[in-house]
Amino acid sequence: MVSTNVNTQRKIIHIDMDAFYAAVEQRDNPAYQGKPLAVGGSPDKRGVLATASYEARAFGLHSAMSSFRAVQRCPHLILVPPRFEVYRQVSQQIRSIFQEYTDLIEPVSLDEAYLDITENKRGMTSGTRIAEEVRRRIQEETGLTASAGVSYNKFLAKVASDINKPNGLFVIPPERANVFIDQLPIGKFYGIGQKTTPRLQALGISQGSDLKALSPERMKELFGKSAAFYAGLAYGQDDRPVEPTWIRKSVGAETTFEQDLADRSKMLTALQGLSEEVLNWMNRHRTFGYTLTLKVKYSNFQQITRSKTQETPIKTIINMMQLLSMLLTLTQADNRSVRLLGVSVSRLAHPTGALAVIDRLPAEESRQLKLFG
Numbered sequence: 283m284v285s286t287n288v289n290t291q292r293k294i295i296h297i298d299m300d301a302f303y304a305a306v307e308q309r310d311n312p313a314y315q316g317k318p319l320a321v322g323g324s325p326d327k328r329g330v331l332a333t334a335s336y337e338a339r340a341f342g343l344h345s346a347m348s349s350f351r352a353v354q355r356c357p358h359l360i361l362v363p364p365r366f367e368v369y370r371q372v373s374q375q376i377r378s379i380f381q382e383y384t385d386l387i388e389p390v391s392l393d394e395a396y397l398d399i400t401e402n403k404r405g406m407t408s409g410t411r412i413a414e415e416v417r418r419r420i421q422e423e424t425g426l427t428a429s430a431g432v433s434y435n436k437f438l439a440k441v442a443s444d445i446n447k448p449n450g451l452f453v454i455p456p457e458r459a460n461v462f463i464d465q466l467p468i469g470k471f472y473g474i475g476q477k478t479t480p481r482l483q484a485l486g487i488s489q490g491s492d493l494k495a496l497s498p499e500r501m502k503e504l505f506g507k508s509a510a511f512y513a514g515l516a517y518g519q520d521d522r523p524v525e526p527t528w529i530r531k532s533v534g535a536e537t538t539f540e541q542d543l544a545d546r547s548k549m550l551t552a553l554q555g556l557s558e559e560v561l562n563w564m565n566r567h568r569t570f571g572y573t574l575t576l577k578v579k580y581s582n583f584q585q586i587t588r589s590k591t592q593e594t595p596i597k598t599i600i601n602m603m604q605l606l607s608m609l610l611t612l613t614q615a616d617n618r619s620v621r622l623l624g625v626s627v628s629r630l631a632h633p634t635g636a637l638a639v640i641d642r643l644p645a646e647e648s649r650q651l652k653l654f655g
């Protein structure tokens with residue numbers, strides 16, 4: 283692979299609020315400060331944690347853990363339900379701070395964004411200075427702390443923002459990128475998650491230098507279509523632009539039942555409720571889609587999806603229910619009980635020409651690695 287031609291000219295900041303939902307709850311209720319706290323659903327309703335305060339993380343608590351397990355591990359846990367309205371409001375506040383520096387802002391979730399400050403509204407040349415200013419202003423104006431990473435691309439800026447978390451800053455200048463990436467654990471690379479990490483480690487690929495050592499053929503075998511992207515990352519190259527807004531590609535709703543459902547008619551009733559939510563969203567955003575996907579998680583947590591694309595747009599509840607009834611038949615839901623059902627519509631069109639820009643993004647799309655597909 284070639285290590286030249288890496289564009290190191292851009293200045294990118296990645297900002298990520300610390301223990302976001304939990305920090306907001308602690309800010310707004312002094313009695314919660316300094317205590318293990320989590321935001322999430324109730325343990326007796328199969329809830330999960332959205333996040334945990336750093337005090338709670340000391341007990342091993344983390345996002346997506348079941349509330350039941352969390353309370354077992356940390357009996358004094360303060361568990362509060364989310365207040366999305368407040369989180370959205372804070373998200374707006376930090377967004378307005380970003381906007382004073384640049385319009386090239388890519389929100390990744392309510393508490394996280396990339397800023398391209400190569401050219402910025404303040405005419406400042408130091409990315410580090412801007413990141414420090416933004417962090418200070420977030421703290422002054424919201425009473426919350428954020429961590430920031432500064433580098434010349436998104437990959438490195440994001441990795442950097444995690445290094446001195448919470449309330450920290452880390453900078454990776456171009457001249458230090460190589461050594462940094464060589465030692466970077468493979469699980470920190472973009473798109474390589476909990477499942478892929480141990481598989482790569484088992485193949486002897488545990489950090490950046492191991493990735494660099496792979497031949498182009500081997501890269502292709504392991505990463506398929508993403509081979510060039512990962513080869514680039516190994517050399518500190520990531521040309522993904524900071525994209526100012528998201529365009530939603532699908533809209534969905536899902537629900538986990540308090541008790542598993544074994545009855546088809548009950549499943550259909552639940553699917554109707556979910557379909558109505560999805561339709562409402564599409565109506566509000568004056569859009570529609572062509573592909574309907576049913577997601578089923580069985581009681582043993584095995585999950586499958588079944589999709590149907592039609593030539594005419596999906597716009598009515600009757601249409602959705604016809605498709606869902608057919609898709610449900612393609613699952614084993616008639617014989618097995620079901621813990622979660624989900625409905626989503628994709629291939630969205632925008633009849634008004636107005637793009638459906640949203641204020642919340644689903645989890646980062648995971649890249650399909652050929653080896654593990």
Ligand code: DCP
Pocket residue numbers: 298299300301302303304331332333334345346391393394447448
């Ligand atoms: N969130 C969620 N479910 C998840 C992960 C996160 O609902 N599985 C929510 C709650 C978090 C917020 O999104 O507060 C931001 O997610 P982060 O991954 O940035 O986590 P935190 O901000 O809570 O912690 P930190 O960034 O300090 O690690």
Ligand code: MG
Pocket residue numbers: 298299300301302393394
């Ligand atoms: Mg965060």
